[in-house]
Amino acid sequence: MRTAFNRFRLKMTPQRVLSVLFLVVLGYLVIVPLFLMLRETFIVHPLERFQIPGAKIGDWTWAHWQRNFLSDNAYAFFYKPLLNTLKIALGLSLLALVIGGALAWLVVRTDLPMKGFIANAAIIPYIMPSWTLALAWITLFKNQRIGGDQGIFTALTGIATPDWFAYGLFPIIITLSLHYFPFGFMLIGGALRNIDAQLEESAELLGASRPTILRRVVIPLVLPAIFSTFLLTFSRGLGTFGTPAFLGGPVREFVLSTSLYANLIGQRPGIGYLAAVVMILLGVLVLYMDHKIIGTRRSFVTISGKGARAGLVALGRWRWPLAVLVLGFIVAVIVVPLCALVIDTVMLRPGIYAWENFTLHYWIGDASLTVGLGTGEPGILRNSQLMSALRNTMVLAVVVALITGILGILVGYAIVRMRGSWVSQALDQMSFMPYLMPSIALGAIFLAMFAVPRGPIPSLHGTFWLLVIVCTVSYLPYAVKAGVSAIRQIGPELEEAAVMVGASWWTRMRRILIPVQKSTYFSGMLLPFISVTRELSLLILLVTPATQVATTITLRYTDRGWYPYTNGMVLLLVVIVVGSTILSRRLMGTSIAKGLGG
Amino acid sequence: MPDIVLDQVTRLYGKEVRAVSDLTLAIPDGSFTTLLGPSGCGKTTTLRMIAGLDMPTSGTIRIGDRFAFSLAEGVSLPPAKRGLGLVFQSYALWPHLTVAQNISFGLEVQKVPRAEARQRLEQVATALQIDGLLDRYTSELSGGQQQRVAIARVLVMKPSVLLLDEPLSNLDATLRMDMRAELKRLHQETEATIIYVTHDQLEALTMSTHIALMQAGELQQFAPPLEVYAQPANQFAADFLGNPRINLLEGRVARGVFHSAGLDLALPDAMPLPESAEVTLGLRAEEFRLHDTPGPARAPARVTTLLPTGSDWYYHVDMAGKSLIVRQNDAPHLRLGDTVHVEARPESYKIFGADGRALAGVP
Ligand SMILES: Nc1ncnc2c1ncn2[C@@H]1O[C@H](COP(=O)(O)OP(=O)(O)O)[C@@H](O)[C@H]1O
Ligand SMILES: [Mg+2]
Numbered sequence: 001m002r003t004a005f006n007r008f009r010l011k012m013t014p015q016r017v018l019s020v021l022f023l024v025v026l027g028y029l030v031i032v033p034l035f036l037m038l039r040e041t042f043i044v045h046p047l048e049r050f051q052i053p054g055a056k057i058g059d060w061t062w063a064h065w066q067r068n069f070l071s072d073n074a075y076a077f078f079y080k081p082l083l084n085t086l087k088i089a090l091g092l093s094l095l096a097l098v099i100g101g102a103l104a105w106l107v108v109r110t111d112l113p114m115k116g117f118i119a120n121a122a123i124i125p126y127i128m129p130s131w132t133l134a135l136a137w138i139t140l141f142k143n144q145r146i147g148g149d150q151g152i153f154t155a156l157t158g159i160a161t162p163d164w165f166a167y168g169l170f171p172i173i174i175t176l177s178l179h180y181f182p183f184g185f186m187l188i189g190g191a192l193r194n195i196d197a198q199l200e201e202s203a204e205l206l207g208a209s210r211p212t213i214l215r216r217v218v219i220p221l222v223l224p225a226i227f228s229t230f231l232l233t234f235s236r237g238l239g240t241f242g243t244p245a246f247l248g249g250p251v252r253e254f255v256l257s258t259s260l261y262a263n264l265i266g267q268r269p270g271i272g273y274l275a276a277v278v279m280i281l282l283g284v285l286v287l288y289m290d291h292k293i294i295g296t297r298r299s300f301v302t303i304s305g306k307g308a309r310a311g312l313v314a315l316g317r318w319r320w321p322l323a324v325l326v327l328g329f330i331v332a333v334i335v336v337p338l339c340a341l342v343i344d345t346v347m348l349r350p351g352i353y354a355w356e357n358f359t360l361h362y363w364i365g366d367a368s369l370t371v372g373l374g375t376g377e378p379g380i381l382r383n384s385q386l387m388s389a390l391r392n393t394m395v396l397a398v399v400v401a402l403i404t405g406i407l408g409i410l411v412g413y414a415i416v417r418m419r420g421s422w423v424s425q426a427l428d429q430m431s432f433m434p435y436l437m438p439s440i441a442l443g444a445i446f447l448a449m450f451a452v453p454r455g456p457i458p459s460l461h462g463t464f465w466l467l468v469i470v471c472t473v474s475y476l477p478y479a480v481k482a483g484v485s486a487i488r489q490i491g492p493e494l495e496e497a498a499v500m501v502g503a504s505w506w507t508r509m510r511r512i513l514i515p516v517q518k519s520t521y522f523s524g525m526l527l528p529f530i531s532v533t534r535e536l537s538l539l540i541l542l543v544t545p546a547t548q549v550a551t552t553i554t555l556r557y558t559d560r561g562w563y564p565y566t567n568g569m570v571l572l573l574v575v576i577v578v579g580s581t582i583l584s585r586r587l588m589g590t591s592i593a594k595g596l597g598g
Numbered sequence: 599m600p601d602i603v604l605d606q607v608t609r610l611y612g613k614e615v616r617a618v619s620d621l622t623l624a625i626p627d628g629s630f631t632t633l634l635g636p637s638g639c640g641k642t643t644t645l646r647m648i649a650g651l652d653m654p655t656s657g658t659i660r661i662g663d664r665f666a667f668s669l670a671e672g673v674s675l676p677p678a679k680r681g682l683g684l685v686f687q688s689y690a691l692w693p694h695l696t697v698a699q700n701i702s703f704g705l706e707v708q709k710v711p712r713a714e715a716r717q718r719l720e721q722v723a724t725a726l727q728i729d730g731l732l733d734r735y736t737s738e739l740s741g742g743q744q745q746r747v748a749i750a751r752v753l754v755m756k757p758s759v760l761l762l763d764e765p766l767s768n769l770d771a772t773l774r775m776d777m778r779a780e781l782k783r784l785h786q787e788t789e790a791t792i793i794y795v796t797h798d799q800l801e802a803l804t805m806s807t808h809i810a811l812m813q814a815g816e817l818q819q820f821a822p823p824l825e826v827y828a829q830p831a832n833q834f835a836a837d838f839l840g841n842p843r844i845n846l847l848e849g850r851v852a853r854g855v856f857h858s859a860g861l862d863l864a865l866p867d868a869m870p871l872p873e874s875a876e877v878t879l880g881l882r883a884e885e886f887r888l889h890d891t892p893g894p895a896r897a898p899a900r901v902t903t904l905l906p907t908g909s910d911w912y913y914h915v916d917m918a919g920k921s922l923i924v925r926q927n928d929a930p931h932l933r934l935g936d937t938v939h940v941e942a943r944p945e946s947y948k949i950f951g952a953d954g955r956a957l958a959g960v961p
Contacts, residue, residue, distance in 0.1 A: 006672040010653060493690035496651050501704030501755060502678025511703070515694045 014505040019414035019423045026411075026430045029473050033445040034280075034433070040273040040448060041065065047267040064270035077271055081259040082278070088172055088244070088255060089237030095177035096233045097226060099329075100184020106326060107185075108192040109218075110313045113323050119189075121330045126182035127581055128574050129534035129551065131242030133175035135558075135567055136337030138246060139344045141166045149349075152340055167251040176243050178333045180236060184229040191225035192218070210313070227293050235286045238279060239438035241537030242551075246558065257440050257537065264444050264541065276441030283436040338574065341567040345380075362564040380568045386553060390572065393550040396464070397532040400471040404479035405525035407472065409514065412483025417492065428484075435477040439538035446470045447541050462544040474538050475528040482524030486517040522588045530577050601627050602648060602759065602791070607657035609643050609815075617643040619815035621657070625808070630785050630792045632802040632823075635812035636838070641795040642687075644812070645761050648793065649684045650677035661759070678708075682759035683752030687767065689744050691736040691751070698723075698732040701751045708755075722754045725787075742773045749784075759791045766801065778805055799839045803827065811835050828946045833954040836880040842912065842923045844880045844948070851875045856949075859918040860897035863942045871949070871957065880948035883912065883925035888932075889939040896939040901932050915940065 041064050044055045052063045068078045106112045107119050125133070141161045142151040154160055164170055195218065203213045219226075241257040248258060256275045263272035315322055348359045359365070365379035380386050411431055418424040434442065446469070450460040460466040490513060498508045514521065536551040543552045550569055557565040602625040609618040618640040625631045633641040646652035648659060650666065653674060659667040661682075666675045677684075692700055698719060705715040723729040726746045736744060745765060752760060765781070766774045782805055785792050796802055802809050803823045811818040811826060811834075819831035830836035836844045849858025851871045856863040856879055863879070865871065889896055899917035906912075913924045913932070917940055924940070932938060949957045 002672075003669040006669050007653075009672065010669075010674045491688065491690070493686045493688055494692060497684075497686060497690040497692070497751075498703070498707075499651065500649065500677050500684050500752075501707050502676070503703075503707045507707060512692060516692065518694075 015414060015417060016423075018410065019418060019427060022411055022414060023423060023426060023430075026427065026476075029469065030430050030433045030476075033437075033442070033449060036449055037273055037276055037280075037441065037445045040445075041270055041277060043270065045269045048270055051267070061270075064268075064274055068271050068274045077259070077263075077268075078275070078278075081254040081256050081275070084169060084244075084248075084253060085238055085255040085257075087169060088176065088240075089234045091169075091173040092176040092180060092237045093230045093233035095173065096181040097184050097229055099177065099181040100186075100229060101188045101222075101226065103181070103326065104185050104189035104192055106322065108189050110315050110322075111319065112315060112326065113319065114327070118326055118330065121334065122185050123182050124334055124578060125179050127530055127577050128179070129242065129536070129570060129577075130176065130179045130240060131246055131536065132341070132570050132574060133178055133333070133337050134171070134243040134246040135563070135570055136340045137171050137175050138166075139340045139563065139567065140337075141171070152343065163251060167247055168253045169248075172244050172247045172253075175247070176237060176240060177233075179243075180233045183233055184226075187225045187229045187232075188222055191222040195221050228290070231286050231290045231293075235283055238282050238286070239440070239537075241438075241440050241540075245555070257438060260438075260440055260444070261537075261540065272444065273441075276438060276444060279438040279441055280436055283438070287436065338571070341571050345564045345568040345571065347564070362568055377562070377565070380565060380572070383565075385548070386550075386565070386569060389548040389553040390550045390569070392464070392547060393533055393573075394576075396467055396471065396549060397529045399468055400475065400532045401525040401529035403468065403472050404475050404528045405521055407476065408479030408481075408483030408524050409486070409509075409521060410483070411476075411480045412485075412487045413513070415480070415484050416487040428480075431476050431480040433477075434473050434475075437474075439474055439535070440540070442474055443470060443538045443541040446473075462547065464547050466542055467539060467547060467549070470538060470542060471528070471532050471535065474535075475531055478527050479524055482520065482527075486520040486524070487513070489520075490516055519588050522584065526581065526584050529580065533573055533577050601625060601660075601662065602793070603660040604644075604648070605658045605660070607644075607647060607654045607659060609640070609647060609652065610655045616815045618647070618654075621812075621815075621817050623810055623817060623820060625791065625793060625810075628789060628791055629807045630782070630794065630805060631808040631810060632794045632796060632806040633810050633812060634796060634799060634802040634838075635818075637797055639812045640815040641797075641812060642763055643815075645684070645763055645793065645795050648680075649682060649761055650675060650680050651684075680759075681757055682761055683755055683757035684761040685748050685752050685763065685765050687763040687765070689748040689768075691744055691747055693735065693737055696733055696735055697728065697739070697747050700736060700747060701732075701754050704751070704755050718754050718756075722750045726750045726753075741769055742777070745769065745777065753784075753788070757790060759793065760788070761793045761795075763795045764797070765794075766796070766798075781805060800841060803839065811838065813838075829956070830880070830948055831956055833878060833880070833950045836948050836950070840882055842883050842925075844882050845886075845922045847879045847881065847920065849877065849879060851877060859920040861917065861940060861942060862895050862897075863944070864895065865947065865949075869947065869949075876952060877957065878950045878954075880950065881922075881942055881944060883923045885942060885944045886922070886924040887941045887943050888913065888915075888924060888926055889941060892939050893941075896941045899938055899940045901934055901936045901938060904932070904934065913938075 042060050042062070044052060044057055044059045044061050044063075046057050048063075049055050049057055052061060055061060055063070068074060071077075103118070103122055107115050107122075112118070138151070140151050140153050142149075143154065143161045143163065143166045144150065151161065151166075199221070200213055200217055203217050208216065239257060240255075241261065244253070244255045244258050245261070248254060254262065256279050260272045260275040260279070263269065263275065266272075345362050346359060348357050348361055361379055363379045364381050366382070377383065411427055415424050415428050415431075437445075446466065447461075450457070450466055450469075453459045460469070494516065495508050495512060498512050503511065534551060535549075536555065539549055540552050540555065543549060550573055554566040554569045557563075557569075604621050604623045604625075607618060607621045608616065611617055621640075621644065633644055635641055643652060647654050647667070654667060656669065658665060658670075661675075661680055664675070665671050665673045666680050667673060692703070695703065701719050701722065702715055705718065710718070719732075720729065723732060726749060728743060728746045728750060731739060731743060731747070736747060739747065745768075749765075762781075766777055769777060778801065781792075781794075794802075794805065806823050808820065809823050809826050810820045813834055819826055819835045821829075821831075826835060827839050830839065833846070837846070847858040847861070849856050849861075851857075851865065852874055854865050854867065854869075854871075856865055856877070858879065871877065892898065897917050899915040899922070901913055902916050902921070903914035904911065905914075910925050910927050913926065915922050915924055915938060922940065951957050
């Protein structure tokens with residue numbers, strides 16, 4: 001008894017205490033929300049008591065489940081959005097796969113000119129907010145349906161765009177796949193780079209033709225990367241919110257995430273939470289498939305590995321035409337949309353392409369100007385609301401990047417150093433869970449969780465800290481993954497050598513563990529920084545007028561049809577995100593691909 | 599300076615793995631004690647428990663007159679308070695620090711005044727001949743230089759006990775020879791107790807004052823090297839030490855004579871072995887003589903392989919189906935397939951019973 005107590009006491013090292021603390025905190029922030037969310041689907045919410053005969057607020061009920069899955073309205077509530085979601089996820093991942101894969105092959109395996117530039121440029125669509133292209137699409141192709149004015153395309157050509165082209169599933173799939181194809185580019189490119197040239201050369205010696213080699217040798221070898229890309233983009237497609245909100249809203253085409261949002265802020269929170277539960281289940285299913293398919297195929301990848309780099313395929317007379325095609329593509333997905341957004345912000349009245357209509361009013365205009373959209377609204381750079389939202393975004397991004405960075409190191413440390421213990425496993429799995437939660441659902445649950453004081457935790461509703469907490473939880477999987485891989489590279493002996501001379505845990509962290517992997521940690525922080533800057537769906541339910549961030553406030557301007565303001569803000573965000581990526585690459589040698597890690 | 603006493607130390611990993619089992623060992627002050635044994639026998643675990651980086655599941659560890667670890671007393675001294683230094687197998691040099699910073703880190707942590715720290719750094723750097731490398735990063739050093747830095751980093755703290763975990767295993771053969779001599783010199787100069795871990799029996803034999811031979815987490819024998827070599831406590835000890843491996847002959851004792859595979863060996867009178875006992879006799883390669891002619895106490899054998907090493911010749915001979923390794927230091931006139939007559943000339947009688955233990959009464 002006494003020795004058991006002594007053993008317990010002697011083992012209470014700082015890192016153990018810390019891990020148990022993390023376990024409690026993560027449990028509260030990750031596990032509790034899951035149960036709360038499930039509970040909300042059985043509860044009568046204030047606005048729902050009129051829809052359910054004889055129900056009081058807070059009663060337990062099956063009504064939401066019944067309505068969502070079985071009622072006459074179930075198709076509109078649930079099945080249609082579900083079907084749309086699946087269509088979008090499927091379409092976007094196939095398209096992203098084809099574009100990313102083709103580009104990866106051209107850059108890695110052929111003698112295409114200007115590869116370096118192309119490789120760098122191909123990442124940019126991914127770091128921009130995912131709905132940048134949606135806004136650009138609207139600017140370019142909108143028709144009379146919204147706002148009464150026409151897009152740049154119609155103004156230039158005189159051709160009116162049909163509804164199916166301007167709004168709905170078609171443009172959603174196109175713009176999202178143009179946002180997500182860099183996944184395929186990076187993953188498949190990496191796999192192609194790892195193929196041992198001898199595998200191909202031996203096929204060539206046997207007389208196989210180029211297309212045969214591609215079909216029978218190369219593609220099977222990169223199959224795991226292809227599956228990874230597909231599942232990764234598919235799961236993103238399931239949860240995406242901004243693009244379907246912008247492009248689906250005008251034609252009332254809903255997906256799970258937008259219907260969740262509409263129901264939550266509308267009159268049917270119970271059904272909204274049900275959509276969240278379904279989204280999580282879909283996410284788990286995708287993950288399970290990833291485990292089944294990739295897990296058994298992974299050995300495939302290691303067979304290749306370190307051999308000689310394959311010779312480059314000579315494109316011959318196709319070299320320059322293909323280069324022009326690729327550059328044209330890059331111009332079309334980066335330059336054209338951004339230009340369209342810029343043009344939109346410098347035109348006083350939309351749709352009038354005349355010299356005297358060009359103005360900097362929407363950037364630096366005075367509130368007193370009463371022409372154009374948004375009467376009485378000062379230009380973006382002089383607009384205190386917009387600027388304070390932008391400031392909030394920056395502060396939030398920096399704070400979250402620092403917190404997740406530090407948390408990633410500490411949790412990663414606990415996971416790696418206590419490997420084999422249940423604490424390590426629990427931390428590992430818990431820190432991964434937010435990955436499965438669609439961010440809009442995560443936002444919804446944090447709204448419910450922190451709206452009222454619970455035990456020692458005060459109500460955080462409307463505070464900046466609520467945003468910090470929800471972002472931290474949401475990016476925890478990435479941060480912990482980065483932390484684990486960084487700490488794993490530091491072998492325990494490097495730390496024990498410091499223990500031997502009496503360095504405290506804090507000294508070890510400060511003087512050894514953190515400086516040794518500086519650039520890895522920094523990479524790990526870059527991703528949360530960028531993600532917060534462009535985050536919309538996670539925050540949309542949680543912001544209040546005082547805590548508006550740049551992305552959420554743009555949505556409000558969109559609602560009023562004041563697109564120049566929206567577009568200007570998005571441009572500022574793009575500049576910040578791309579600029580900080582380039583800057584950190586210059587300064588610290590970080591790479592977004594590293595932080596992404598599949 | 600202190601003796602280090604381990605008393606019934608056991609370390610379990612989970613419920614199954616007994617990394618170290620009931621280890622009792624008193625390491626004399628000032629000794630060069632080697633923990634020797636095959637890979638996975640618990641040497642590193644033992645060293646880490648002495649260092650304080652790992653905790654025994656049960657048992658106590660004393661350093662001098664203090665408990666370093668005792669569950670009953672509720673004591674586990676932190677590593678830095680045990681007055682010992684550990685050189686890791688991987689060296690564990692900090693890659694983001696220069697050599698000088700690596701060495702001074704501990705002094706800084708212990709808040710040694712700057713002037714004194716500088717002086718101690720220079721002193722230890724000169725002693726280990728790395729004074730020219732102080733401003734380099736450790737990745738710019740050769741394996742041997744890294745090794746010296748790792749030792750310097752520990753010596754600068756003036757430990758009274760130096761723990762080394764397979765320090766030479768990452769070096770190439772010639773460098774290893776040099777470092778062996780240097781470590782021995784270091785032991786004499788610093789007068790520190792050294793606890794040295796290796797799986798290389800030759801290193802253990804050449805360097806140590808004491809060998810603690812371990813197998814499967816258990817201590818097999820604790821004695822000076824030549825004693826372990828000449829009077830192994832059991833068959834494992836006999837087999838593990840010595841190169842080439844000892845020849846083990848299974849046989850029977852009858853009227854004071856050992857009979858095996860045609861070979862007869864008269865045992866000393868003082869050896870009280872029961873009549874017709876089944877025993878195993880260990881004979882090292884140098885404990886044989888090969889003759890051209892038959893004679894009493896000689897057994898015929900056939901030469902199957904001949905291996906010159908430059909100074910000696912090793913023969914593999916086949917004696918009635920039993921293969922022996924024999925060392926001779928005169929030039930051979932034998933060819934493969936020749937018949938020789940083997941005589942055993944043991945310098946010590948290494949006789950093991952059926953349980954593998956050395957039989958009592960062996961001189
Ligand atoms: N952290 C650990 N968890 C589980 N088993 C371990 C651990 N460390 C060592 N062992 C086991 O304990 C035994 C002794 O290991 P070790 O002391 O490293 O051996 P040596 O240093 O003699 O090669 C081995 O069987 C090893 O597998
Ligand atoms: Mg070892």
